[in-house]
Amino acid sequence: MHTTKMLNSDDFVFNIDGSKASFDAVFPGFNEKDRIGMVVRRSAGGIGASVLIMAAITRFYDFYRPQLGNENGKLRIYPDFFIFHVGKSHMNHYWMDVWPSHKEVIVENNPEQILEAINDRGITRLLVEDIPLSPATFLRETISSAQHRIVSAVAYSPTGRVNQGDMSIMSCAAAEDCVLASLKMSEELTEEVREQLRKSRQALFSKGRVMETYRRVEVSDAIHMLTQSPNLISIIDRQINMT
Secondary structure (H helix, E strand, C coil): CCHHHHCCCHHHEEEEEEEEEEEEHCCCCCCCCCCCCEEEEEHHHHHHHHHHHHHHHHHHHHCCCCEEEECCCCCCCCCCCCEECCCCCCCCCCCCCCCCCEEEEECCCCHHHHHHHHHHHCCCEEEECCCCCCCCCCHHHHHHHHHCCCCCEEEEEEECCCCCCCEEEECCHHHHHHHHEEEEEEEECCCHHHHHHHHHHHCCEECCEEEEEHHHHCCHHHHCCCCCCCCCCHHHHHHHHHH
16 A cells, blocks of 8 residues: 555546546546456566556545555555466566555466456456457357456557557656566566666656556457467367366
8 A cells, every 4th residue: 555655646647539638537437346457468568557557556545545544443455456467477566556466366378267367356447468359269158247347448568658549648756666666576577677677668758757558449359359379179178068
């Protein structure tokens, strides 16, 4: 909950389709029960959506600020936001207030299993890497559950800038400090990789702030952007075993 004393919603600047906007325009109808899930497929890829994650965490805390604190009688709570690490752990997001650690979920590089993990955690807002749509076979129950529950989806780039982005979000120095602190504590990364990532963040500065861009996508498309790994055989085998 360290970000509750570092950030407030005025620290982020939103732009959609070339016009000034608000966080609620990014995720219409967002509320304290929303659950964000971000699928990460490469080393430290999640920092490409760090501004959106930090803005969403700050917006979540807005629902509870008068009650928050570590003292007796106060509410100690973290948003139910999850990072789905495909194949292996790609980074530690603790300083970005993704906590406790069970919210960093490692999943197999298989679209069905990724979507099952997303469903199991009741994700309502989905962030996926901006990759080409890939054909995948899902159990009917799995895809129906996702489409029925997920309200909206956004594509991000590990670089922080997507092609043909229709949304941009500017961060602040305190939020970027949390991102860099997460990089520093990530044992999955070598010091050489950390330094490369720190330098790449410098390229995102605009008017003294880090700016990332995103692209809104249909939920049905996002489901086919979970991974580029085929899964047809494994699904057929499971369907046979269920009959």
